């Protein structure tokens with residue numbers, strides 16, 4: 001019944017009526033009781049006026065999409081480049097927005113110079129500690145939370161992912177990164193972040209097991225991030241199960257990279273499977289409902305004091321990472337190619353309201 005009512009409200013909001021909503025007076029950041037974020041790049045914030053205006057209007061949290069990754073801040077051996085991050089820090093401070101740091105340790109953002117540097121486990125461990133310490137201390141009290149370790153768990157298996165970091169240091173690389181980050185900024189919220197854990201229950205259970213091991217060793221983890229790059233056909237029941245598992249950890253829960261696609265891919269670059277070639281208005285409405293369901297479940301399942309927020313991995317179809325990354329024509333975001341609000345926007349808006 002609640003779903004039916006919500007759907008009617010959604011159709012009403014997205015199709016015609018509310019002058020207030022149409023007039024842009026109700027925005028995501030004003031409607032939600034928790035932070036609402038988007039991924040954004042330095043260049044979008046600094047050079048794209050229309051995108052910047054919408055970001056300022058709708059969001060109160062920013063995750064730099066690629067600009068805080070290791071390949072961006074340390075493109076060459078032991079040489080930090082802070083300028084871009086400093087500029088994003090200043091942008092967030094000027095506009096009273098939360099800055100979320102993404103990501104300290106991630107196999108996919110580890111620069112080649114590092115993997116080819118000939119480290120042994122002792123020298124790599126020293127590098128990791130010094131890198132995390134220098135980075136997190138520089139932005140102490142400024143970056144609110146960090147994805148400390150990103151994508152540590154294997155898909156559909158109960159194991160840790162065999163990455164450069166794991167192969168060199170074993171599970172202890174995770175402990176080291178969290179401990180160094182916590183020592184550098186004891187107030188920062190420190191996340192383990194991963195993809196597909198809203199749908200891959202084996203992977204989610206392995207993530208929970210990892211969190212339990214970290215806790216039992218006294219590792220200062222304070223958050224779990226569900227990236228939530230999800231798909232229209234992922235059942236709400238499975239997403240609800242995953243949110244319950246996440247909430248049961250007692251950690252902060254961040255939906256950290258939300259978008260919803262219609263087509264498929266196998267998570268590998270360039271390997272999209274084009275099933276739908278165009279977005280019909282019916283599909284757009286269904287996507288609105290899915291955004292609403294996800295936000296609704298987040299509010300309903302995750303206790304208020306664990307709601308770190310919902311962050312979109314880009315808010316519009318024009319600049320979504322999905323298209324270039326998977327070579328896929330899709331419409332995963334809440335604003336369209338012309339930077340207009342989609343039914344997905346109204347669904348999310350409805351879902352985040354108490």
Ligand code: G3I
Nearest residue numbers: 065066069102103108109150195227229257269313321325
């Ligand atoms: O900047 C170069 C450009 O000069 C070149 O012409 C072009 C050709 O491929 O590549 C451009 O670099 C791309 C970069 O994004 C900037 O657009 C890289 O190839 C591409 O691999 C990189 O992809 C990013 C990816 O992480 C890897 O870092 C995506 O933008 C970004 O959205 C994605 O974000 C990740 C999260 O960090 C972690 N969770 C999954 C999420 C999606 O994969």
